[in-house]
Amino acid sequence: MKALICPSLGPAENLKVAEVDEPVAGEGEVLVEVAYAGLNFFDTLIIEGKYQVKAAPPFSPGGEFSGRVVGLGPGARGFAVGDRVMGFCPYGAAAERIAIPASRLARVPDGLALDKAAGLSVAYGTSLHALKQRAEMKPGETLLVLGASGGVGLAAVEIGKAMGARVIAGASSDEKLAFARSYGADETINTATDDLRARLKDLAPKGVDVVYDPVGGALTEAALRSLAWKGRLMVIGFASGEIPRPPLNIPLLKGCDIRGVYWGEFTAREPEAHRQNLAELMDWAKSGTLSVHIYAKYAVEDFRNAFEAIAKRQTLGKTLLRFGAD
Incomplete structure (x- = not known):
């Protein structure tokens, strides 16, 4: 073969x-x-x-x-x-x-x-696990998705909307941002040209509730500093090639969390929750809720x-x- x-x-x-x-x-x-x-x-x-x-x-x-x-x-x-x-x-x-x-x-x-x-399995599975089990995101919360036009990023945008969040998409070009908007992003930030923290202060004066971060690098600290009280930053990966080292006084002062997302381990340790997630994803995909x-x-x-x-x-x-x- x-x-x-x-x-x-x-x-x-x-x-x-x-x-x-x-x-x-x-x-x-x-x-x-x-x-x-x-x-x-x-x-x-x-x-x-x-x-x-x-x-x-x-x-x-x-x-x-x-x-x-x-x-x-x-x-x-x-x-x-x-x-x-x-x-x-x-x-x-x-x-x-x-x-x-x-x-x-x-x-x-x-x-x-x-x-x-x-x-559906990896990108959408990772994103649903991140937002559902790890972030425990609630309808009406504000979600920032970095790398929003890539595989996992777009999945997080779509799933965030399906879960009732207000979604802010961050990506490195206007083309990518237009793409994210076409799949449900409410607001967008060009992370290559805009000051991420300043833009987030305008779009979410009280801070964002959840950050979905598959990029890493310098964006992570800016996103962490933009969290609301008891906000949650989801560590997905490091597509930038740089593993960030954020100052830990920020979680102390904001009462916020940095939470790792390891989908592969989740599937092994919590197989029933994983099966329920897959069933939910397939229902959403079949109905057109997810593209x-x-x-x-x-x-x-x-x-x-x-x-x-x-x-x-x-x-x-x-x-x-x-x-x-x-």
Whole structure:
């Protein structure tokens, strides 16, 4: 079968498309024929050994996918051959077939396309967990989303609106801000040209209740200083390449929280809450509440352009690798 392979740790140019042996579904596993594999920012890190999850080469990147069940291993329950499914894994999804524990799969409901389903697990799963379980966000609160046009950022904008928040979107260009507004952002801030803290004082004089931060760097401290009393800053990731070191007197003076969001660990430790989140996301996607906007579907042979677009933060929404027919 065809797979995208990382033969040694390094930049995306090192990846190659190769013929590899088809996996065999083991105990409790399901064999899935992949239609689409979703790519995320962490895929640009894991292939270089810079992510918290370490993979030993050779391996396939890709942490989410959609497709159809083509086989069941011993003891696998809950699925049948022919079922349309979506799933997630630390890596390994960028292949024509994947053997995956049944617990990592969800059935895709009728009316939801497989390309949309492929982008729901990681970005939208992370954002819902961040805003629902970690931030405990309430209707009417003000949410600041940094990196608002990327995969997780756009997911946070859409989910924030679905949860009844007033959403302020921050992004690095007017094009990206217009994109965020088209998917529900109430206000926008150009983080490349505007003073983030000054703009937030204008837009939210009493402070913002929740910050969703997948960017890191200098923006984090400005956002932290802009929190309201008992506000919450969600640490999602560091797309800027810089892990910030905010002064801890700010949480003391504001009574605010800095809360980490590790979606992968959440799925393992709280599987029932994760299943409920996935069901909610699929209902929202099927009804049109969530767009799951797809930036591009790349043929697997065009992986270099896909990785380059993500690494340069050019993507607006989800990026997919296409393996089969929807």
